[in-house]
Amino acid sequence: MVDKEEYRRRIILTASKIFSHYGFRKTTMEEISRALKKGKSSIYYYFGSKEEIFEAVVLYEANQLRMRLTTAIKEVDSPTDKLRNYIYIRMREFAKLSNYYNAVFDKNLDHYDFIENIRSRYDREELAILRLLVYVGNSRGVFAVKDSEYTAMAIQTMLKGMEVPLFWRKRDLDINSRLEAILNLIFNGILGKS
Amino acid sequence: MVDKEEYRRRIILTASKIFSHYGFRKTTMEEISRALKKGKSSIYYYFGSKEEIFEAVVLYEANQLRMRLTTAIKEVDSPTDKLRNYIYIRMREFAKLSNYYNAVFDKNLDHYDFIENIRSRYDREELAILRLLVYVGNSRGVFAVKDSEYTAMAIQTMLKGMEVPLFWRKRDLDINSRLEAILNLIFNGILGKS
DNA sequence: CGAATTATCGACCCGTTTGTTCTATGCAAA
DNA sequence: TTTGCATAGAACAAACGGGTCGATAATTCG
Secondary structure (H helix, E strand, O other), X not given: OOOHXXXXXXXXXXXXXXXXXXHHHHOOHHHHHHHOOOOHHHHHHOOOOXXXXXXXXXXXXXXXXXXXXXXXXXXXXXXXXXXXXXXXXXXXXXXHOHHHHHHHOOOOOOOHHHHHHHHHHHHHHHHHHHHHHHHHHHHOOOOOOOOHHHHHHHHHHHHHHHHHHHHHOOOOOOHHHHHHHHHHHHHHHHHOOO | OOOHHHHHHHHHHHHHHHHHHHHHHHOOHHHHHHHOOOOHHHHOOOOOOHHXXXXXXXXHHHHHHXXXXXXXXXXXXXXXXXXXXXXXXXHHHHHXXXXXXXXHOOOOOOOHHHHHHHHHHHXXXXXXXXXXXXXXXXXXXXXXXXXXXXXHHHHHHHHHHHHHHHHHOOOOOOHHHHHHHHHHHHHHHHHOOO
């Protein structure tokens, strides 16, 4: 292994799969090392602790999420499509990431502040994106809102509101229809009288 | 709780979900009892051990499978549809049950014989069903095979062959096309020249 | 009502697991 | 051979987790 950083990356990839399935608590160093075909103690040559790996994994997943979202809004042109795409992907990816949240809330709240950091940073970024989307749609004459900032915040609030049942209630299939309703509400509210 | 048996049933339902997600080993009695909003030791009033619960769960799932399969072949009439339905549902349900198998192969092979019992019983039942399906299709003039027994065994062998990659390889989406190919092969083989 | 039975739970036990450390060893380059 | 990177086995303290037991609450029944 010429590059140490490269191997750290491989560990993150592998651990990510296991963490996402079993959560932080139920995932053991033994499993991670076995999946890498290495000795358990060898992992400690690259990472100081299990938490450190988890931290790197969450960071990695956060970046993945960011990438998917930016490409999702780039691949369409109209403001409504951009916003719709963003919300769709966001909710889908968040649902996939729910295991990480369950992992954190598993027992010990040690990582809580660390996760919260990522979370708050993402919140700010998301707000900026939404603000831009609304602003552009506005200046293109598709949307008709007074204040982009507050509208973006309102949308974000709704999105956050959808997360809770996503993570805590059983996954019923009416999520899609609820999402559809939200989208409908947002667009009709923005577009004025349909 | 008037009926003790009813509560055992609730435990099975709840434990089933957790087992199917985390496997036998990673599922703790603590989790099961918490999901039932009961004390950990209360569970032992209904079941003697964790293994006993697991046994009941597997038995329950096996019955569920049986039910789904019988309804699947009842709701259509033509022999080809019956056989096609049976195979489809069988493969889909087996894929869903793969977690239970992973659970067993997790480490200790204690339950192995117990699972193997259910398995062999199911094998016999399946063979009987397949034999009947082939036989009826034959007598209706849709199929054209010489020996229903051996044809049924051949079909079962193919189905078993499909299980291995289903359970052990990553779930690639070409499963459907592979299934389609198998179905095609079976029917064309049975129907003679198309 | 009170006794008997049913159901629940907290506290504890103790073998096993597991995150982490430490030391020894392989192995490539110089 | 020496140096430094990479690996893994052994050991360990701490936590975990299945299971037991006695006490207690809830319910049934006479």
